[in-house]
Every structure is written in structure tokens, then in C-alpha cells.
Amino acid sequence: MPARADFASDARVPLVAIEGVTKRFGSALALDDVSLEIGAGEFFCLVGPSGCGKSTLLRTLAGFEQPDEGRTLLDGRDIAGDPPERRPVNIMFQSYALFPHMSAAKNVAYGLARAGLPRAEIAARLRELFALVRLEGFEDRYPAQLSGGQRQRVALARALARRPRLLLLDEPLGALDRRLREATQIELKGIQSRLGTTFVMVTHDQGEAMALADRVAVLDRGRVLEVGPPSALYRRCRTRAVAEFLGDVNVLSGVVVARAGGRAQVRLGESGALVEAADPDGAGETGSNVEVAVRPEGLVPGDALGATVEVATDLGPNALVIARTAGGATLRALLPAPGAAGPPPPGTPVGFAVAPGAAWIVR
Amino acid sequence: MRGARFGGLDLAILAVGLAFLYGPMLLLVLYSFNASRLVTVWGGFSTRWYAALLANEPLREASLVSLRVALVSAALATLVGTLAAILLARPGRVAGRRTFTALLLAPMVLPEVIVGLSLLLLFVALGFERGIWTVTLAHATVTTAFVAVVVQARLLGIERDLEAAARDLGASPATAFLTVTLPLAAPAIGAGFLLAFTLSLDDLVVASFTAGPGSTTLPMRIYSSVRLGVTPEINAASSLLMGLVGAAVLVASLASRRRAPTT
Numbered sequence: 229m230p231a232r233a234d235f236a237s238d239a240r241v242p243l244v245a246i247e248g249v250t251k252r253f254g255s256a257l258a259l260d261d262v263s264l265e266i267g268a269g270e271f272f273c274l275v276g277p278s279g280c281g282k283s284t285l286l287r288t289l290a291g292f293e294q295p296d297e298g299r300t301l302l303d304g305r306d307i308a309g310d311p312p313e314r315r316p317v318n319i320m321f322q323s324y325a326l327f328p329h330m331s332a333a334k335n336v337a338y339g340l341a342r343a344g345l346p347r348a349e350i351a352a353r354l355r356e357l358f359a360l361v362r363l364e365g366f367e368d369r370y371p372a373q374l375s376g377g378q379r380q381r382v383a384l385a386r387a388l389a390r391r392p393r394l395l396l397l398d399e400p401l402g403a404l405d406r407r408l409r410e411a412t413q414i415e416l417k418g419i420q421s422r423l424g425t426t427f428v429m430v431t432h433d434q435g436e437a438m439a440l441a442d443r444v445a446v447l448d449r450g451r452v453l454e455v456g457p458p459s460a461l462y463r464r465c466r467t468r469a470v471a472e473f474l475g476d477v478n479v480l481s482g483v484v485v486a487r488a489g490g491r492a493q494v495r496l497g498e499s500g501a502l503v504e505a506a507d508p509d510g511a512g513e514t515g516s517n518v519e520v521a522v523r524p525e526g527l528v529p530g531d532a533l534g535a536t537v538e539v540a541t542d543l544g545p546n547a548l549v550i551a552r553t554a555g556g557a558t559l560r561a562l563l564p565a566p567g568a569a570g571p572p573p574p575g576t577p578v579g580f581a582v583a584p585g586a587a588w589i590v591r
Numbered sequence: 592m593r594g595a596r597f598g599g600l601d602l603a604i605l606a607v608g609l610a611f612l613y614g615p616m617l618l619l620v621l622y623s624f625n626a627s628r629l630v631t632v633w634g635g636f637s638t639r640w641y642a643a644l645l646a647n648e649p650l651r652e653a654s655l656v657s658l659r660v661a662l663v664s665a666a667l668a669t670l671v672g673t674l675a676a677i678l679l680a681r682p683g684r685v686a687g688r689r690t691f692t693a694l695l696l697a698p699m700v701l702p703e704v705i706v707g708l709s710l711l712l713l714f715v716a717l718g719f720e721r722g723i724w725t726v727t728l729a730h731a732t733v734t735t736a737f738v739a740v741v742v743q744a745r746l747l748g749i750e751r752d753l754e755a756a757a758r759d760l761g762a763s764p765a766t767a768f769l770t771v772t773l774p775l776a777a778p779a780i781g782a783g784f785l786l787a788f789t790l791s792l793d794d795l796v797v798a799s800f801t802a803g804p805g806s807t808t809l810p811m812r813i814y815s816s817v818r819l820g821v822t823p824e825i826n827a828a829s830s831l832l833m834g835l836v837g838a839a840v841l842v843a844s845l846a847s848r849r850r851a852p853t854t
Contacts, residue, residue, distance in 0.1 A: 292755055312758040319759050325752035329774050338770075339760030390761065 241304045243268040243426050244289070244394060249298035251284055251450075258284040259295070260450035266394075266443075271420050271427045273441035273458075275434055275473070281450040282430045286396050289428065290319040302393065313342075318392040322399040324383035326371040332382045333358075333367035339390045357385040360419060377408050384416075388423070397429040401436060413439050434474050438462065446470045463523070464506060468590045471521045476560050478522045479590070480533075484512040492589060494520050498555040501532035505587040512589045521590045522582055524548065527561035530581020535559055537578055540571035547571045551578055616833060623826035630821045640827040650828055653812035656723060657792055660808060664730035665787035671731070672738025672787070673780055679739070680746035699736045706733060707800030714801060721803030729801040730791040737790060738783035745779030746772070778846045785843035789836045 242265040251259040259281045266272045274282040287293045288300060291312035299306050307315055318339070326335050336357055340350045358364050361381035371379055380400065387395055400416070401409045417440050420427050431437055437444050438458045445455045446469075454461060454470045462474050471477045482494040482503065492507045505512075505520045512518040525546075527533075535551035538558075542565070549561045549571065561580055572578065597605070623641070627634025644650060675695055679688060698706060710729045711721075719725055749772060757767035795810040802811065809832060816825050 290759060292758075312755070313761045313763060317759075319756075321752045321756060323750060323752055325750060325756040327753060327756070327771055338757065338762075342761035342766070386756075386760070 242266055243270075243303060244428070245299075245301040245304070246285070246289075247299045247301065249285070249288065249295040249300060251281075251288065251293060251295050257450050259288070261298070262447075262450070262452055263298075264445055264452060264455065266426060266428060268426055269424050271417070271440055271442045272429070273437040273444045274428065274430045274447060275432065275437045275444055276447035276453075277473070278432055279449075280447040282447050283398055285447070286319065286398055286428065286430050289394065290317055290396055291315050316390075316393040317396060318387040318390055318394075319396040319398065320383050320387040320400050322402055324371075324379050324403075326379055326382055326386070328371050331368050331370055332363065332374065332378075335371070335382055336386045336389050339386065343390060353389065357389055360388070361385045362415075376403055377412065380404060380412065384419070388419075388425070392425065394426045394428065397427060399431055400429065402431075402433075409436075416440065438474070446473055448473075463586075464508060464588050465521075466509065466511075466591060468519060468521065471590050476524050478524065478527065478559050478561075480520045480522065480557070482518060482520055484514050484516050484518055487512070487514055492518070494518060494587075494589070496520070496533070498553055498557065499533050501581075503532065503582045503587050504584070505589050506585070507589040511591055518589050519591070520587050522587045524560040524562040526583050526586025527559065527563075527580040528583045529563065529579065531579040532581040533559065534577065534579050537572050537574050537576045539574065540566075542566060542571045549578065551580075619826055620830045620833070623823065623830040625823055625826075628823065630823060630826070640823040641831075643824050644827045644831075647824060649807075650809070650812055650816075650824070653807050653809045654828070654831075656726075656806055657809040660723060660727050660730060660798075660806075661788045661791040664727045664734060664791045665784050667727070667731035668734040668738050668787040669780060669784040672735040672783060673742050673776075675735070675739045676742035676746055680743045682751050695739055696736050698733050699740075703733075703794075703796040707797040710797065711800040721801060721806070723806040725801045725803065726798050726806050726808065729797050730787075730794060733794070733797055734787035734790045737786050738780075741783040741786060742776060742779045745776050749775050781846045782843040785839045785846070789839045789843075792832065792836055792839075 244264070244266040246262055246264045246266075249259050249262045250257070262281070262285060274285060276282050284293060288295055291307070291310060291314075294308065300308060302316070326332075327338065330338070333354055337350050337354055340353055345353070354367070355364075358367060361384055363378060363381050363385070366374065366378060366382075369378075371382070374382065380403070384400070387397075401412055404412060413436060429437075429440065441458050443456060444458045444461055446453045446461070446465075448469060453467055454465055456465075458474070461470060465471050465474065468479060471479070480496055480498075480503075482496040484492045485495050485502070486493040487507070487510075490506060490508045490510075492505050492512045494503050494505050494512070495501070496503055503520060505518075533553060535553045538550045538552050540547055540549045545565060547563050547566045549559075549563055551559045551561065553559065559580060566572070622630060622633075624636050624638065625633055626637035626639065675691075678685065679692055679695070685691075707729070710725075710732065714721060714725050753771050753775070754767045757771045758764065762770060793810065794808075795814055798808045798811055802808065807815075809828065813825055813828060813832075816822065
């Protein structure tokens with residue numbers, strides 16, 4: 229969906245515009261001059277370590293927190309003064325926050341009843357919603373009588389019931405076990421693209437963000453570090469912090485010896501090998517010291533970097549090799565499956581090279 | 592974990608403990624069915640003292656006074672105590688929460704004699720004529736704290752996000768409270784009411800200080816009759832009172848146990 233991914237170049241008004249939002253709790257800065265634009269129909273993820281401000285940002289969009297500075301616009305209109313009940317925005321809580329004294333159907337119908345929909349229409353809408361989350365037959369169960377996965381679906385149906393312009397999801401899959409989480413990710417993505425609703429999801433799980441998001445914003449200590457499509461950020465981010473947050477990464481230091489276009493030739497400090505690294509915004513001038521990031525899958529057998537195996541794990545489709553160079557740096561490489569012989573034992577000398585296009589310069 | 596089983600020694604200790612607690616009351620109930628006029632001599636089974644009780648005008652009147660005082664004061668205490676609990680259990684910062692909590696709970700630990708005396712002084716100073724209303728107000732004052740404690744504990748147990756979820760789904764703050772928080776707190780509010788009701792029904796000290804002519808409560812009447820010698824009739828009245836209080840406590844504990852299923 230490239231049209232969605234690079235909507236920012238589009239002249240339309242974004243659905244959500246967050247402009248310079250700052251939020252303090254006492255002396256703690258929860259949000260520090262955050263600016264983001266989210267397009268209609270996007271699946272947008274806010275990721276970052278716990279305490280980075282992502283949940284505060286979500287609660288600000290829902291109307292439970294007021295920004296101290298800055299504006300939040302929905303369809304170009306400032307919604308700062310609107311209480312939660314008057315925003316065309318719904319939130320799915322991490323705890324699900326299902327009403328324990330109401331059946332699943334009553335929970336889902338709660339928002340529809342508040343909107344004053346006629347009884348027949350509520351019934352029709354309920355059938356539609358329970359079918360959407362595949363929970364037909366569970367309408368009369370109480371939350372305590374449902375499994376974790378079923379509660380999660382009720383919570384999703386309830387949050388979607390009012391057909392919000394914007395759906396906020398706070399760690400929606402956090403309480404599910406791994407297998408269920410993966411199945412639910414696929415379903416969530418399916419529901420989102422079928423309805424075309426804009427989703428803003430908070431997660432601390434970068435894998436989840438990679439799997440679901442059209443675009444990702446990485447937050448740390450209340451600031452937005454970088455925004456972009458996850459595939460691009462994973463392979464070409466500007467900062468080391470983002471590279472490390474989005475997955476395993478090898479960071480090698482070296483000196484730029486030549487530049488051409490958006491690429492730089494870097495002589496690695498330890499081995500003296502030459503590596504070609506992408507440098508889209510020209511961070512490395514010729515002669516300057518830089519850091520080069522390479523994902524484990526970007527290291528291939530070769531002779532640019534010599535090391536000895538510390539641990540090698542057979543993951544099935546491939547093998548994760550953790551090796552140490554003579555200079556003491558740790559390298560993580562994802563190599564092709566080792567075959568029946570098994571992965572190399574500790575102490576085996578190995579050599580790596582950087583696959584073409586796999587390295588990039590980070591700050 | 593295996594369920595607790597009672598051994599022989601445990602059973603013996605249990606029996607002694609229960610006998611210590613309930614033996615005297617059992618004896619009282621037993622003697623209320625005594626055919627003999629002599630309180631300490633068993634003369635066969637009879638319900639004649641319950642019949643005599645019905646004919647006893649002062650005791651009947653006192654029972655009615657007690658019931659009216661208990662109902663009205665419990666209603667007042669439930670209203671005020673619940674409102675206090677809502678404020679004190681509100682999430683976020685509430686100015687003076689600790690001070691107000693301490694002030695609210697003080698009547699629970701103050702000696703009843705002092706509470707009774709100070710209320711008496713207040714009513715006299717204000718020029719209130721003592722009667723059923725002063726007793727009712729006094730009981731409401733004493734029992735509000737108990738209601739507040741019970742309701743506050745329940746409110747604190749309700750997940751905070753629930754009211755937020757209701758707001759998010761289009762409910763005004765008042766609607767969110769009425770449709771989500773209040774139903775979840777209702778068992779505790781009911782339990783608080785019954786607690787206040789039984790406390791009022793039981794009370795002798797505060798009532799003695801604040802009652803006036805025509806507002807003698809049942810415990811006051813029983814106490815004053817006993818000073819002239821215990822009659823089987825009083826045993827019968829006490830048994831009925833005990834039954835009523837016991838039933839109320841049972842309902843209250845059932846109500847607070849039957850809380851909404853937790854997620």
C-alpha cells in the first residue's frame with residue numbers, strides 16, 4: 229500500500245495532526261514537543277520502551293489527558309476542549325476494561341445505546357460486529373465466562389461499534405500468549421483493511437509493529453525519534469537508538485574514505501576492510517568517523533571480518549551465530565541453515581562479509 | 592493445595608470457641624421458650640412469652656421506635672457515607688484526602704459514651720427537643736463512617752479504566768457513574784445500609800444520651816426492665832431482636848460476597 233505509506237507527500241489534510249504537544253506530570257516530561265501526522269486509513273504504530281510516553285499520547289488523543297502545550301487536530305479541527313464522549317475516537321484498553329456486570333452483547337451495545345440508536349438497529353449492528361470478530365454465539369456470556377482471546381475480541385467489537393474515525397489500541401495483544409497473538413495480528417490487520425478505519429496502536433513489541441503498521445513512530449523519553457514505514461526504518465534509520473529498538477543489529481565503527489551519491493565507502497576500524505554503506509542524508513563526510521549498522525541477516529560468509537564462534541544456535545530455517553572478533557566486538561549473524569551437521573561448535577573461526585546494500589550509517 | 596481438614600483437637604477448640612461466643616445467646620433463646628415464670632428454672636416448652644410480648648404495649652412501642660430509627664438513620668448514613676466514599680475513592684489527587692478520611696473514621700474509634708455525651712450537648716445547645724429525631728440523627732452520625740468504609744473498599748476494587756471506557760463510548764460523567772460504577776458498588780452500598788441498620792438497632796449508649804420522652808428504643812426498654820429483674824418476656828424480645836440483627840448481617844455478608852464476577 230504505497231499510497232498510504234507516503235501519504236505525507238500528499239496535499240490532503242491528514243486525519244490526525246499532532247502539533248508540538250507537550251505534557252508534564254509534575255516535573256516529569258511525559259511528552260516533549262511531539263509532532264505527528266496520521267493519514268486516513270493508516271495503521272499507525274507508536275513503539276518505544278515503557279515510559280516513553282506512547283500511552284500518554286494515546287490517552288491525549290482519546291481525551292483523557294489535556295496537553296500542556298501544542299494542539300491536536302482531527303480533520304483539521306482542534307479537539308483539545310472536547311471531552312472523551314464527544315470525540316469520534318474510541319479506545320481499546322490494554323486491560324480491555326470490559327464491564328463485568330454486563331454480557332458481551334451489552335458491552336458492545338453500550339456505545340450504541342449512548343448514541344440513542346433504535347433497538348432494531350442496535351440488534352443489527354451487534355450481529356454485524358459479533359460476526360466481524362467471529363464471536364457469534366457468545367453474546368450472552370459475561371466477561372468472566374470468556375477466555376482472554378474472546379475478551380480481547382469483545383473489547384475490539386465494543387471499540388469499533390460506534391464506527392469511530394480513529395481507533396486507538398493500547399497494547400491490544402499484550403495479554404495474549406504468543407501463538408494466539410500471531411493469529412490475532414493477522415485478524416486485526418484484516419479487520420483494519422476491511423473497515424478502512426484509521427488505527428493508532430501502542431506496542432512495546434517491535435515485531436508486532438513490523439507485522440501490522442503502515443508507518444511506525446519510535447518514541448523515547450517523550451520525544452519522537454523517527455517516523456516511517458517499518459520496512460524502511462528497519463533497514464535505513466537515522467539513529468542507532470532506533471536501529472537497536474527495532475531489532476538485533478551490529479554496529480561497527482569506521483572512517484569514511486569515499487562518497488558517491490547516497491553511498492559511502494567505509495574502512496572498518498578493526499579489520500581495515502572496506503564496506504559500502506548507505507548514507508541517505510549524508511551523515512558521513514569523507515574522513516569522518518562513523519558508525520555502520522548491519523542487521524544479523526546482512527552478514528554473510530566472507531573474509532571482511534574475522535571472528536571466532538561463541539554460540540551458534542540452529543533456529544530451523546537458519547542459524548544464529550554469535551561470534552567475537554579479535555578486537556572483542558560481538559557480531560550476530562543469521563546464516564543459512566547449517567544442515568544435518570549442525571551449527572559450528574564454539575571456537576570455530578568464521579569470516580563474515582556485509583551483503584550488498586545491507587549496511588547503513590547511523591548517528 | 593489440599594483443603595483444610597479438621598482434626599480432633601481442632602474440633603474441640605472450635606467447639607469451645609463457639610460455645611464461648613454463642614452459648615449465652617443460645618441459652619437466652621432457649622429460656623425464651625420456657626413455660627416457667629422463673630427465669631432460671633426450666634418448666635417445659637411454651638411460646639406464652641411471645642404472646643405476652645405482643646400484648647406488652649411498652650415493648651411493642653419501643654420495637655417500633657427502634658425499627659423507625661434504624662431504617663431512617665441507616666438511609667441517611669448510607670446516603671452520606673456513600674457520597675463520602677465516592678469522593679475519597681476518586682482516582683487522582685483529592686485535596687485533603689487523608690485528613691477527611693481520618694475525620695470521617697474517627698467516630699468508629701471514639702468511645703460511644705463520648706459520642707453520646709457530645710451529641711447531647713450539641714442538641715441542648717441548639718435547642719433541639721430530644722425525641723425520635725435526635726436519636727435518628729445521632730445514629731446516622733455514628734454509622735456513616737461504617738458505610739463509608741465498606742463502600743470505599745469496594746470502589747477502590749473497581750478497575751479505573753471502566754469509567755474511562757464508558758466515557759469513551761459516549762457516556763457523560765454522570766451516565767458513566769450511574770451505569771457502570773454504581774451497579775458495581777451496589778452490593779457494598781446494600782451491605783453498608785444493613786450494617787448501619789443493625790448498629791442502630793443494637794445501640795444503647797448513644798440512644799440513652801439523645802433520646803427524649805416517647806423515643807425509648809428497644810435496647811433501652813430491655814435494659815431498664817432488666818434492672819427490675821429479668822422476665823421471660825424480655826428473653827423473648829431479645830431473641831427476636833437477635834434474629835432480626837442476625838438476618839440483616841447474613842444478608843449483608845451475602846450481598847458483599849455476591850460481587851460482580853471479576854475479570
